[in-house]
Amino acid sequence: MKDRIFRVNLTDMTTTVEDVPESWAGHGGRGLTSTIVAAEVDPTCHPLGPKNKLVFAPGLLSGTVAANSGRLSVGGKSPLTGTIKEANGGGTAAQLMARCGVKALILEGQPADDKWFSLAVTPEGVTIEEETELVGKGNFAVLETLSTRLENNPAIITIGPAGEMKMAAANISIKDPDGGIRSNGRGGLGAVMGSKRVKFISVTPGDAKLEIADPEAFKAANRTFAKALVDHPVSQALGQYGTNVLVNIINESGGLPTKNFTQGQFEGHEKISGETMHDTIKERGGRVKHNCHPGCVIQCSQVYHDADGKKLTSGFEYESIWAMGADCCVDNLDHIAMADKLMDDIGIDSIETSVAFGVAMEAGILEFGDGEGVCRMLKEDVATGTGLGRVIGNGAGSVGRTYGVTRVPVVKNQAIPAYDPRAIKGIGITYATSTQGADHTMGYTIATNILNVGGAVDPLTKEGQVELSRNLQIATAAIDSTGMCLFIAFAALDNEECLPALIDLLNARFGISLTADDVVNLGKYILKTEREFNEKAGFTNLDDRLPEFFYNEPLSPHNVVFDFSGEEIDTFWDF
Amino acid sequence: MKIKVKLFAYFRDNRFMEEFRDYPKGTTVGNVVDGLDIDREEVGVLMTNFRHTSFEAELKEDDILAIFPVVGGG
Numbered sequence: 301m302k303d304r305i306f307r308v309n310l311t312d313m314t315t316t317v318e319d320v321p322e323s324w325a326g327h328g329g330r331g332l333t334s335t336i337v338a339a340e341v342d343p344t345c346h347p348l349g350p351k352n353k354l355v356f357a358p359g360l361l362s363g364t365v366a367a368n369s370g371r372l373s374v375g376g377k378s379p380l381t382g383t384i385k386e387a388n389g390g391g392t393a394a395q396l397m398a399r400c401g402v403k404a405l406i407l408e409g410q411p412a413d414d415k416w417f418s419l420a421v422t423p424e425g426v427t428i429e430e431e432t433e434l435v436g437k438g439n440f441a442v443l444e445t446l447s448t449r450l451e452n453n454p455a456i457i458t459i460g461p462a463g464e465m466k467m468a469a470a471n472i473s474i475k476d477p478d479g480g481i482r483s484n485g486r487g488g489l490g491a492v493m494g495s496k497r498v499k500f501i502s503v504t505p506g507d508a509k510l511e512i513a514d515p516e517a518f519k520a521a522n523r524t525f526a527k528a529l530v531d532h533p534v535s536q537a538l539g540q541y542g543t544n545v546l547v548n549i550i551n552e553s554g555g556l557p558t559k560n561f562t563q564g565q566f567e568g569h570e571k572i573s574g575e576t577m578h579d580t581i582k583e584r585g586g587r588v589k590h591n592c593h594p595g596c597v598i599q600c601s602q603v604y605h606d607a608d609g610k611k612l613t614s615g616f617e618y619e620s621i622w623a624m625g626a627d628c629c630v631d632n633l634d635h636i637a638m639a640d641k642l643m644d645d646i647g648i649d650s651i652e653t654s655v656a657f658g659v660a661m662e663a664g665i666l667e668f669g670d671g672e673g674v675c676r677m678l679k680e681d682v683a684t685g686t687g688l689g690r691v692i693g694n695g696a697g698s699v700g701r702t703y704g705v706t707r708v709p710v711v712k713n714q715a716i717p718a719y720d721p722r723a724i725k726g727i728g729i730t731y732a733t734s735t736q737g738a739d740h741t742m743g744y745t746i747a748t749n750i751l752n753v754g755g756a757v758d759p760l761t762k763e764g765q766v767e768l769s770r771n772l773q774i775a776t777a778a779i780d781s782t783g784m785c786l787f788i789a790f791a792a793l794d795n796e797e798c799l800p801a802l803i804d805l806l807n808a809r810f811g812i813s814l815t816a817d818d819v820v821n822l823g824k825y826i827l828k829t830e831r832e833f834n835e836k837a838g839f840t841n842l843d844d845r846l847p848e849f850f851y852n853e854p855l856s857p858h859n860v861v862f863d864f865s866g867e868e869i870d871t872f873w874d875f
Numbered sequence: 876m877k878i879k880v881k882l883f884a885y886f887r888d889n890r891f892m893e894e895f896r897d898y899p900k901g902t903t904v905g906n907v908v909d910g911l912d913i914d915r916e917e918v919g920v921l922m923t924n925f926r927h928t929s930f931e932a933e934l935k936e937d938d939i940l941a942i943f944p945v946v947g948g949g
């Protein structure tokens with residue numbers, strides 16, 4: 301099946317299937333969403349208006365049997381940051397979309413009236429239908445209803461009440477193989493989907509298969525690639541403890557942001573750690589290992605049960621647990637799990653929302669540590685859209701502005717995640733310079749600053765941090781184009797066979813002859829394309845800075861501040 | 876001298892989570908790891924007093940030593 305561009309215009313309710321323009325042909329995933337957004341979206345437009353577009357793109361290898369290749373990129377102009385945005389997530393949608401021959405799906409325009417719609421994607425194209433039954437419903441109700449309404453087990457991409465209410469922290473949720481939820485979490489793209497009045501998208505490929513230019517070479521490369529992933533000890537630890545194994549190590553390093561970023565260590569760290577979570581899951585009969593899409597050989601996900609042995613949540617990640625845990629001082633893993641489930645159901649980013657709660661606690665709206673209060677407020681305020689619920693649902697910056705809090709951990713209005721930039725300086729460079737606001741996944745210096753993967757750069761000194769962040773941001777942009785889960789990076793940084801095998805996979809899929817240099821150049825092109833969009837939207841180098849308090853409030857236990865000058869940060873872009 | 880030794884992830888299995896232990900002066904981080912029957916190859920990160928360290932580093936009274944296997948996440 302030939303790849304094509306599927307386009308849906310919500311203003312006049314038309315759909316088209318177009319040939320792929322030559323300049324887009326080599327792109328996939330983030331590279332493609334950013335290329336399309338840069339080409340077609342006016343950078344000064346209102347993110348929730350008719351001129352913004354929402355672009356879905358499977359990665360270059362999605363839909364094939366390549367290990368860990370099932371990530372779906374979604375892009376647009378972010379209502380949270382005002383920058384270009386790409387958020388990627390797992391679930392089954394990327395693979396099934398690729399098998400439908402969807403190179404990209406573009407939603408544009410906006411309905412004139414206030415009806416809601418659903419989209420059905422098949423290899424023939426897209427159909428639009430009015431939706432009434434599921435409007436206002438949470439994501440789990442959507443998945444359950446659709447599992448009986450729709451045939452052939454389609455992939456489902458949906459928004460919850462947060463997206464419908466166009467909250468700036470709303471995410472886009474994707475069904476995983478077991479009916480759980482994976483999220484394209486950051487930057488409020490669920491609000492953009494809500495602004496197009498699309499409640500859900502189903503994807504059904506039927507028997508369609510995608511073409512592989514050289515199937516034998518593809519198989520061979522995948523064997524090497526999957527082996528490199530499986531053999532790497534980090535992959536094995538991810539399978540056993542999930543990403544939450546990080547709580548204890550980041551705490552030990554003194555870089556675990558605690559109590560709305562006022563301390564670098566959390567007293568209750570052991571209670572919310574990966575080790576405790578692992579034992580709890582085993583005791584209660586949950587699943588230690590779980591994959592967010594078929595073909596993942598690392599399986600960092602898990603299924604967490606409550607004390608009665610009933611499923612509470614899945615895909616329970618370090619960043620969410622840190623945010624609701626250490627940052628809000630909640631040391632009860634069951635409360636955190638309940639909050640995680642509620643946020644999945646509401647369809648709201650668990651990092652942004654939890655950091656917003658941390659700021660709200662500082663403002664005195666809730667006590668630090670009140671996990672039950674958080675769950676109550678998620679249900680009664682955020683899910684229903686009360687005034688306070690919307691203030692929280694619009695993110696940490698919104699809470700800070702509304703209540704006059706000055707310690708607000710955001711860059712470009714996006715909440716800073718689970719690593720304090722004062723004690724882990726490389727990640728501070730990533731937060732400051734990322735084209736999309738604070739986001740650890742854009743250039744995960746923790747690997748080298750803390751975990752000794754891909755070398756070692758002392759987290760507490762300035763030396764080497766800008767270069768580290770730059771190299772990782774370039775590599776990440778390229779990896780985000782392949783549809784690969786970012787956790788392949790640990791193997792790629794350490795195992796010499798891993799990256800060449802990944803390039804062989806791309807070459808065998810498309811019958812091309814990329815080199816490692818081409819891949820680096822792809823990463824650079826993506827970053828520069830994204831930055832150019834931001835500049836046209838009005839951003840300058842002065843937006844590449846951390847909030848003031850990081851420069852003048854020392855963080856315990858190391859008593860360090862973030863001490864990069866503006867000029868030093870700006871050298872990031874010297875490439 | 877007294878050292879607080881902390882173990883993480885599967886290094887805790889059949890060992891301990893956290894213990895004060897006595898060592899002779901001049902003990903290195905590597906000596907402690909070997910003494911606990913932990914394969915150096917499996918060690919990912921070592922920290923004393925919240926800073927990265929190495930097998931060769933000498934310990935001193937009241938140090939907190941944390942030993943992690945190779946782990947990752949993000």
Ligand code: SF4
Nearest residue numbers: 592596598599600785
């Ligand atoms: S490693 Fe985790 S995030 Fe990556 S594909 Fe597997 S389950 Fe999904």
